[in-house]
Amino acid sequence: MEKFILKYFTLIRTIIAILVGMIISVVLIYLISEMPAYSIKQFFLGPVLSKGRFANVIENASPMIFCGVAIAIAFQAKQFNIGAEGALFISAAVGTAFAVSTGMPTVLHVIMVLVVAGATGAIWGFIPGILKAKWGASELVASLMMNYIAYYGGLYLINSHFRDKDAGFLVSIRLPETAWLPQFMPGTRLHLGILLAVIFAFLGYYFLYHTTSGYEIRTTGNNQKFAKFGGMNIVKVIVLAQVLSGMLAGLGGMTEVMGIHRRFNWQMSPGYGWDGVIVAIIGRNHPLLIIFAAFFLSYMRVGGQILNLMADVPSELVLVIQSVIIILITAEAFLSTWKNKITIKEAERVEVANESVTQ
Amino acid sequence: MSPLLSSIFSTGFAFAILRVMTPLLFPALGVAVSELAGSINISLEGIMLMAAFFGVIVSAFTGSLFLALIAGMAAGVMMGALLAYFHLKMKADIIMGAIALNMFAMGMTIFLLYIFTGDKGSTSSLQSLVFPSIEIPLLKSIPILGEIFSGHNILTYVALLAVPFFYVLMFKTPLGLRIRAVGQNPHAAESVGINVDKIKLYALMLSGFFGSLGGLYLSMGYVSWFSRDMTAGRGFIAIAAATLGGNMPLGVLLSSLLFGFVNSIAIYIASLNVPSELIQMIPYLVTLIALAVFAMRAQRIKNRVGEIQEHFDEDAVKAVVKDVLKTGGES
Numbered sequence: 001m002e003k004f005i006l007k008y009f010t011l012i013r014t015i016i017a018i019l020v021g022m023i024i025s026v027v028l029i030y031l032i033s034e035m036p037a038y039s040i041k042q043f044f045l046g047p048v049l050s051k052g053r054f055a056n057v058i059e060n061a062s063p064m065i066f067c068g069v070a071i072a073i074a075f076q077a078k079q080f081n082i083g084a085e086g087a088l089f090i091s092a093a094v095g096t097a098f099a100v101s102t103g104m105p106t107v108l109h110v111i112m113v114l115v116v117a118g119a120t121g122a123i124w125g126f127i128p129g130i131l132k133a134k135w136g137a138s139e140l141v142a143s144l145m146m147n148y149i150a151y152y153g154g155l156y157l158i159n160s161h162f163r164d165k166d167a168g169f170l171v172s173i174r175l176p177e178t179a180w181l182p183q184f185m186p187g188t189r190l191h192l193g194i195l196l197a198v199i200f201a202f203l204g205y206y207f208l209y210h211t212t213s214g215y216e217i218r219t220t221g222n223n224q225k226f227a228k229f230g231g232m233n234i235v236k237v238i239v240l241a242q243v244l245s246g247m248l249a250g251l252g253g254m255t256e257v258m259g260i261h262r263r264f265n266w267q268m269s270p271g272y273g274w275d276g277v278i279v280a281i282i283g284r285n286h287p288l289l290i291i292f293a294a295f296f297l298s299y300m301r302v303g304g305q306i307l308n309l310m311a312d313v314p315s316e317l318v319l320v321i322q323s324v325i326i327i328l329i330t331a332e333a334f335l336s337t338w339k340n341k342i343t344i345k346e347a348e349r350v351e352v353a354n355e356s357v358t359q
Numbered sequence: 360m361s362p363l364l365s366s367i368f369s370t371g372f373a374f375a376i377l378r379v380m381t382p383l384l385f386p387a388l389g390v391a392v393s394e395l396a397g398s399i400n401i402s403l404e405g406i407m408l409m410a411a412f413f414g415v416i417v418s419a420f421t422g423s424l425f426l427a428l429i430a431g432m433a434a435g436v437m438m439g440a441l442l443a444y445f446h447l448k449m450k451a452d453i454i455m456g457a458i459a460l461n462m463f464a465m466g467m468t469i470f471l472l473y474i475f476t477g478d479k480g481s482t483s484s485l486q487s488l489v490f491p492s493i494e495i496p497l498l499k500s501i502p503i504l505g506e507i508f509s510g511h512n513i514l515t516y517v518a519l520l521a522v523p524f525f526y527v528l529m530f531k532t533p534l535g536l537r538i539r540a541v542g543q544n545p546h547a548a549e550s551v552g553i554n555v556d557k558i559k560l561y562a563l564m565l566s567g568f569f570g571s572l573g574g575l576y577l578s579m580g581y582v583s584w585f586s587r588d589m590t591a592g593r594g595f596i597a598i599a600a601a602t603l604g605g606n607m608p609l610g611v612l613l614s615s616l617l618f619g620f621v622n623s624i625a626i627y628i629a630s631l632n633v634p635s636e637l638i639q640m641i642p643y644l645v646t647l648i649a650l651a652v653f654a655m656r657a658q659r660i661k662n663r664v665g666e667i668q669e670h671f672d673e674d675a676v677k678a679v680v681k682d683v684l685k686t687g688g689e690s
Contacts, residue, residue, distance in 0.1 A: 028470070032470075032473070032474060080454050127647075131650070131651050131654065135651065135654040135655045135657075135658050136654050136657070136658055137650050137651055137653070137654035138399075138602075138650065138654075140399065140401070140454065141598060141599070141602050141646075141650055142647060142650055142651075144595060144598060144599070145599060145643045145644075145646050145647040145650070146647070148599070148640065148643035149640055149643050149644055149647070152636040152637065152639050152640035152643075153636070153637075153640060155636045156634055156636035156637050156640075159634065159636070160634045160636075274458075277458060278458075281455060314469055314470060314473045314479050316465070316466040316467075316469040316470055316479075317466065317470065318466070319462045319463070319465055319466025319467075319469075320462075320463060320466040320467055320470065322459075322462050322466075323459040323460065323462040323463035323466065324459075324463075326455060326458065326459040326462070327445055327449070327451060327455075327456065327459045330451040330452055330455040330456065330459075331445060331449035331450060331451040332449070332450035332451070333448065333449045333450045334449060336450075
């Protein structure tokens with residue numbers, strides 16, 4: 001038992017953190033709702049009670065997976081990159097601009113648009129990466145600035161050059177049909193991008209845990225000095241992590257445009273980059289766990305929306321729960337006394353066992 | 360003169376810059392304190408929201424401006440202390456802790472708003488107070504300066520006074536010295552008996568204090584109500600302003616003025632049907648470039664110091680060796 005707990009300690013702690021978050025949500029709903037039982041049911045079960053809503057959960061999870069894996073790769077290299085939001089925004093804008101100004105046969109068009117968007121995101125990751133790696137400039141501040149530059153740059157590009165003047169509100173021209181990602185289930189907006197998100201999560205996993213570059217990224221993140229003495233090129237490793245991170249976030253934004261709206265319709269930044277941070281934390285920077293984490297966050301979000309519509313509880317409940325979960329997961333001291341006790345117990349047990357063998 | 364230029368060179372525009380700058384300068388000073396202590400606080404967004412909210416609520420329910428001020432400041436300082444607790448005691452990464460706090464503040468203010476008013480949008484149904492605007496006696500009667508500098512909300516003057524206050528606090532008091540020592544080299548600070556955690560706690564509480572004034576200004580000066588998410592990213596712009604200002608008081612003031620200037624221009628331009636996005640982008644671009652230049656310069660200095668030390672040591676060793684050889688080690 002002790003052995004099991006120690007082996008899966010971080011996972012157990014994550015699950016406990018999520019449970020605590022859930023308990024707090026129940027308490028808060030009880031405090032404020034006039035019909036708590038109904039509200040709680042809507043929050044926890046609402047998303048699975050209708051096909052449309054469950055489809056919503058999956059749709060929203062898609063950009064979260066892209067951004068989550070993007071952030072995770074940067075976090076694994078200990079790079080505090082909060083630039084996924086900007087990379088996503090500018091890549092979707094540039095990709096849209098490219099898609100509406102070129103004509104190609106369908107599959108090729110889709111691929112080329114994704115390449116352009118991914119490359120834009122990669123550039124967005126490269127700049128904070130090189131500034132940090134070469135000169136030690138804070139990647140946190142740099143990526144934050146890149147977010148703003150992306151936001152205003154993207155808006156300028158779309159509003160001034162690719163705006164659909166007949167639409168009545170600020171959106172881009174519709175993407176030509178050759179650049180659409182197909183939706184595969186009638187009555188929902190489920191599209192091929194979701195499949196791509198899962199595929200890229202698997203690729204991200206393979207890259208981080210089964211390639212030399214991935215190993216270098218993780219080693220650099222764990223102990224930069226050790227990595228340096230081990231002969232790794234730290235500058236290259238950090239830049240690579242940031243470039244891949246930006247690329248993935250960019251793909252996340254573009255697939256959203258190509259799969260759901262088929263035009264660039266964001267006047268506000270959609271916030272998926274920040275969701276990526278949350279998802280990466282809950283998924284412990286592991287691309288495969290991030291798939292589940294994204295699904296979980298998206299489920300809570302849809303539950304919160306249902307709560308807002310059907311019951312008398314504001315959907316911001318979800319924000320409060322998120323913050324509690326994040327704190328409990330990132331706080332290394334959370335449950336550490338418990339872990340220490342178990343470690344001591346286990347050590348004593350091993351000692352006793354060893355003694356009985358030697359006697 | 361074109362309409363744009365004539366509006367930019369009007370006293371009304373200069374007045375607007377100071378108005379727009381106030382809720383940026385306070386949090387920027389807050390970020391600067393935390394940066395000087397070596398623990399960057401990116402939760403100014405949440406701090407301002409909390410202060411803005413509790414200021415309005417307390418003023419509406421007690422009718423006392425003083426209590427509202429205390430409540431708002433307490434909310435901000437508490438948020439700073441909470442971040443310190445997460446970071447120092449619970450060993451959470453300070454950036455993650457701050458991201459969580461921002462979310463918490465955003466969710467909690469809307470949640471409480473709903474409980475207090477039954478509205479999820481704003482406190483417009485409540486009768487809340489605002490801080491007074493003041494005319495400055497002599498300055499008021501000077502033609503152009505009077506129109507620009509007189510008649511502001513009292514918190515705008517507090518913001519301008521906060522700059523010299525920040526300077527004295529950080530550069531002329533023992534606390535400020537300790538905060539900077541901890542920020543520059545925590546191990547060295549610890550070795551001379553400074554309690555690093557305690558100093559970081561104080562710095563983060565100070566950061567919350569500066570931020571709270573920004574929040575109070577937003578909901579009880581800039582406008583006269585609290586609305587959801589009313590900080591609108593100012594807590595993050597403050598990070599840019601602090602960075603661009605090199606975390607130094609005068610620098611932070613100037614960079615906040617720049618951000619205030621650009622935001623005011625954007626408002627004017629929007630009415631002229633000219634794309635304002637590129638102009639709004641400029642300060643962030645400038646900040647990014649400044650960040651890069653600062654970093655390059657810091658690294659050059661570091662390398663240079665390293666070189667000097669190397670040479671110095673080498674020469675010193677050589678000199679000692681020579682000396683020993685010459686005298687036979689007797690003197």
